[in-house]
Amino acid sequence: MYTGLTQGAIASILTEGSEEQKQTYATQMISGKWTGTMNLTEAHCGTDLGLIRTKAEPIPGGYAITGQKIFISAGEHDMAENIIHLVLAKTPGAPDSSKGISLFIVPKYLVNEDGTLGERNGVSCGSIEEKMGIHGNATCVMNYDGATGYMVGEENKGLRAMFIMMNAARLGVGLQGLAQGEIAYQNAVIYAGDRRQGRALTGAQDPEEKADTLFVHPDVRRMLMDGKAFTESMRSLVLWGALQVDLADKAESEEERQIADDLVSLLTPVIKGYGTYMGYQIATESQQVYGGHGYITEWGMEQFVRDARIAMIYEGTNGIQAMDLxxxxxxxxxxxxxxxxxxxxxxxxxxxxxxxxxxxxxxxxxxxxxxxxxxxxxxxxxxxxxxxxxxxxxxxxxxxxxxxxxxxxxxxxxxxxxxxxxxxxxxxxxxxxxxxxxxxxxxxxxxxxxxxxxxxxxxxxxxxxxxxxxxxxx
Ligand SMILES: Cc1cc2nc3c(=O)[nH]c(=O)nc-3n(C[C@H](O)[C@H](O)[C@H](O)COP(=O)(O)OP(=O)(O)OC[C@H]3O[C@@H](n4cnc5c(N)ncnc54)[C@H](O)[C@@H]3O)c2cc1C
Incomplete structure (x- = not known):
């Protein structure tokens, strides 16, 4: 997630940012030196971003950003020298709706003209959320206390700029759904081959053993076949989707570029929404293959289920993906x-x-x-x-x-x-x-x-x- 969010932030800066912003921030993020975040959510609004309260007041050379964001993935850590927050906020007098939102770069450390790191900016982590899964990622409350920010793209067009990041992130989250289903499935396959319980309905398969493996039971196979049928085709779909992303940019004719772009746009909510729904289903079905052992922490399966759950919620809930479609x-x-x-x-x-x-x-x-x-x-x-x-x-x-x-x-x-x-x-x-x-x-x-x-x-x-x-x- 740390690198995934960074890639989305890079895409937004490269598409909407100024030359100076690309040079100062994107290059360091591309090199892996700095990481990025996306700051949309506030305590009273997640889906309905028109309600956001974070303010951006003009100051010489930029804006002073004040407000609080919650649930910010990778919001604070010491794995990178600098963290580049992309923050949605409202300028004075902006329309009081989603049409009045602008996007800002807010670095954790201000960057000097020669590219070296300067003072600590007025942004800090208020707390880290306790959550159901994905404990490998710090989900942070971020406080902005007059932090210096720089507008990305046009004023009041921040959502458009943020959507560049969100579309990339939605495809990434669809891939997360697949990955969670896949790892759970792979473990279940190994377990089904090792664990011996009962006999095949058609007669003992391994008479020299006291019981047959789980593989002989049609109902266990149903769960494993679901996993196989989903993960192999979902893998193809995300790769085909990635091909369309490239074709939308690089195909020879305008017509091909447009078809590819249309397909990516149409299928992004499907890859995110259906991919994460099924990824979660496959994670729980694979857990089921373990019987009671699937519920016991030591075996690791319950972690896959907990981790897979979030993919249906963030980057726009799956209900919102459906509405987008x-x-x-x-x-x-x-x-x-x-x-x-x-x-x-x-x-x-x-x-x-x-x-x-x-x-x-x-x-x-x-x-x-x-x-x-x-x-x-x-x-x-x-x-x-x-x-x-x-x-x-x-x-x-x-x-x-x-x-x-x-x-x-x-x-x-x-x-x-x-x-x-x-x-x-x-x-x-x-x-x-x-x-x-x-x-x-x-x-x-x-x-x-x-x-x-x-x-x-x-x-x-x-x-x-x-x-x-x-x-x-x-
Ligand atoms: C672990 C974690 C990490 C996160 N990381 C980030 C991050 O890095 N950056 C960030 O900005 N945010 C992040 N989020 C926030 C996440 O994107 C939001 O929680 C999510 O978009 C839903 O918003 P909400 O929680 O306010 O729910 P609400 O918007 O209150 O929605 C509640 C329910 O109502 C439904 N609903 C709401 N509006 C509509 C509608 N118009 N039509 C149909 N149904 C609707 C929703 O689908 C949902 O089921 C993260 C959240 C979590 C839990």
Whole structure:
């Protein structure tokens, strides 16, 4: 997290900062000498940043920043010579909403003109939060007492600048979700091979032992196959997403750059929201493989579950990712991004449809993609008329898009695996396992798209009907 936040801060400074800011701060952060943080949250506001109270008063050469930020990851430590805080604050007379927020660089140590470190700035760590997991990271209350800050980009356009950091960080958090699921899964695989309990339903597999390994039990395999099916395709999706990030910047034609940019923008909330949701599910399922030992600290599995939990909350909760997807990304530019995704999926299906060994998976993915299209249409017809319909279904929609995106990855992996097997390979088991795992994904993940679509079509009536006081009545 220390380096991850630094990368996001670098991206903001390189995109929105002045030449001087890039030279003074970004170069030292890129070299790894200094680290960075993002300071949005205050005690009374996290999601609704229009409410922030931190003030930025103009002073000669910059601004005096005053206020308190909470939950600041990597806010204070002595692993780097300097910490560059990127802080959201309001200038005098700024609009009292998210349109009145500006972004500031606030270094822990002021930097002299020759680049050496000067005086300690007026920013300090008030306390370190006690929390459920990620104990390797210091989550700090940060006090700004007239600290010297320098505006990044334009006044009142701070959220736009911060979103550069947040988009990078959201993709990073999606990767965290995958990583937490993956390490828990890898441990569960080892445990399932070592632990012996009971006999296979079809008769003893290891008669010379008193019991068979956990691997013989279909229900244990269900959990392990979930882990395998998710982690292998999510890994592909984040790599494919990273490729789109590069293509958005470096592809030859304007059209290719735009398609890649649209896909990244559309899939960022999905990679974050669905990736961390599933990462957490896989961490708990892998913990379950350990039985009671999964609950005991010594085995390490409970730590993965605790650590995985935060990824669904920070960088915008998963509910907010869903709203970003449905409320902003779907309708942008007349739905251009979602149409681009539909086309990528449809093209991939069309290529595989007539292939003897791939047609079954292609048909299952086509069905799930059809559910995604129907849910999209439903929002167009019912979301505008009643925005609560969009809010009530957004989370499920994000999950359908996650399922279809992973399905796309499984189709691409299946094609590659089949091609390798057809061409002859010295590692056939590896490729055969890909095809079997794709089949499992088609049987156990893709059908969920249909039930999620039906939930969306239930609308918001029952969700919104009860008065708040009725929630407390048994
Ligand atoms: C360990 C940790 C590290 C963190 N690191 C940082 C950091 O480095 N920098 C930083 O600035 N912040 C950081 N945060 C803060 C984090 O990003 C916020 O906690 C998070 O965005 C949610 O804000 P909140 O806690 O104020 O919840 P609230 O905004 O009060 O939300 C409460 C609930 O209501 C929902 N909700 C709120 N508004 C809406 C809406 N409009 N539509 C639908 N649902 C809504 C939310 O999804 C949530 O479920 C960190 C938090 C933690 C716990």
């Amino acid at each position: 449905v409320g902003r990304k779907l309708g942008q530019n007349g739905g251009r991004a979602v149409q681009a995704l539909f086309k990528v999926v449809a093209d991939e299906i069309a290529e595989a449809k007539d292939h003897e060994k791939l047609s079954g998976f292609a048909a299952a993915l086509e069905k799930a993609n059809g559910e995604l299209q129907k849910a999209t249409m439903w929002f167009m017809q019912h979301g505008m008329a009643n925005p609560n319909n969009a809010g009530a279904g957004a989370y499920h929609y994000m999950h359908i898009m996650g399922i279809v995106s992973l399905g796309l990855m499984w189709l691409r992996m299946s094609k590659a695996a089949q091609a390798a097997l057809d061409a002859g390979t010295d590692n056939p088991k590896y490729y055969e396992a890909k095809l079997v795992t794709a089949q499992y994904f088609a049987e156990r993940f893709l059908p969920d798209a249909g039930s999620l679509r039906r939930k969306i079509e239930g609308g918001s009536e029952s969700i919104m009907a009860l008065d708040p006081e009725m929630f407390a009545v048994a």
